[in-house]
Amino acid sequence: MAKTISLINMKGGVGKSTLTVNLAWHFAAYSQWRKKVLVVDLDPQFNASQYLLGVTQYSSMLERGDQTVWDIFESNTRIPGRNVRQLDASTLIQNVITLKNGGVVDLIPSRLELAFSLKNPGHKERQLSKFLYDIKDSYDLILIDCAPTESILTTAAYLSSDYLLVPVKPEYLSSIGLPLLVNSMQDFRKEYDQHNLRLAGVVFNATSEYSPEERLSKNGVRSIASQNGWHIFKSEVSYSRSYPKGAREGQPIFRTSYSRYSQVSKFESFAKEFAIRISL
Ligand SMILES: Nc1ncnc2c1ncn2[C@@H]1O[C@H](COP(=O)(O)OP(=O)(O)OP(=O)(O)O)[C@@H](O)[C@H]1O
Ligand SMILES: [Mg+2]
Structure with missing residues (x-):
């Protein structure tokens, strides 16, 4: 079963979508992994969908009327004059790449209309975990790219997840989202005490070798992390x-033209540490 x-x-803007896409490609493509990875885009801004599919393929997918993550949330919603749409995994799951080595990246894309689900949230939060439960055996790893605001989509993500990974850009106000996340996780654990939601850790993203501002900001984040018993990854994504x-x-960093080996290898170190942390 997938993690x-x-x-x-x-x-x-801290790198959630960037790291989601790069981790997905990494674990699918690197010969020591060859994993089957599913990315779930849970942000109405659909950045990860466009990153993985490209703008043209993303538009044609919508024009074809392929289903998206929105359909998962609305699969039980009765709209007068419209038949309830049966979920169809064959048009809901887009294959991004199947590598010769057996690795796969698939995607459940998002679309702007997902924001409508937030306006009428009524009991939709379990829809995603139910859907993923049925397909979990087909994958080794499922990565959910969340939106930066708290909503029923956050609860849906928690209910579907074994772990959370928290990217932080160490800059002014970098710790601003963390107390919100602490509260959000506490509220979730109170309401769904049977669900074991663990924090894989905080990863510093977009770091530079030397910056006094960055050091200050990292200290602020470290103090919140230690108060909450959160792990901070030793490897940083520079x-x-x-x-x-x-x-x-439309490429991960290791396939991007003229990307520097030193940058690629820093990402590889992080991916390795992440894999150990979640026992992939
Ligand atoms: N390590 C990095 N180095 C340089 N640029 C980066 C790095 N990580 C992310 N970025 C850039 O920062 C911007 C924000 O990244 P991204 O979209 O991944 O953040 P996000 O957390 O998903 O944002 P949102 O909250 O809007 O969904 C993008 O332009 C991305 O290319
Ligand atoms: Mg994003």
């Missing part, structure tokens, strides 16, 4: 222009 990890931080470039090219 399921949500990438989450209540602060935006700042590299190859990450946004890779997003534009």
Whole structure:
């Protein structure tokens, strides 16, 4: 059964989508892993969907009327004049790549309309975990890319997950999302005490070799982490222009043109530490 990890931080722009996509590719493509990975895009902004599929393929998928994660949340919603749509895994799960070595990256894409589910949240939070439960045997790893705001989508992500991974960009106000995350996890554990939700750890993303501001910011994050017994990954994901470039090219950093080996190998160290942490 797949291990399921949500990438989450209540602060935006910290690298949730970037790390989701790069981890997915890493574990599918590297010869020592060859994993079957499913990415679930749980953000109405659909960044991970566009990153993985490319803008053109993403648009044609919507034009074909393929289902998205929105359909999972709305699969029980009765709308007058519209038949309840049966979920169809064959148009819901998009294959991003099947590698010769056996590794796979699949995607359940998102779309803007997912935001409508937030307006009428009524008891939809279990829909995703139910859907994933039925397909978990087909994958080794499921990565859920969360939106930066708390909603029923957050509860749905928690209910589906074994672990949370929290990317943090060490900069001014970097710790702002963390108290919100602490509260959110506490509220969840109170309400769903039978669900064992663990924190894989905090990973510093987009770090540079030397910056006094960064050091201050990391200290703030470390103090919140230690108060809550959170693990901080020793490996950091360094700042590299190859990450946004890779997003534009639709490639992970190790396949992005002219990416530097030193940057790639830093990501590899993080991926290795992450794999040990979640016993992949
Ligand atoms: N290590 C890095 N080095 C350089 N740029 C990075 C790095 N990680 C992420 N970025 C860039 O930072 C921006 C935000 O990253 P990303 O979209 O992954 O964050 P996010 O947490 O998913 O944001 P949101 O909360 O809006 O979903 C993107 O332009 C991305 O390319
Ligand atoms: Mg994102």
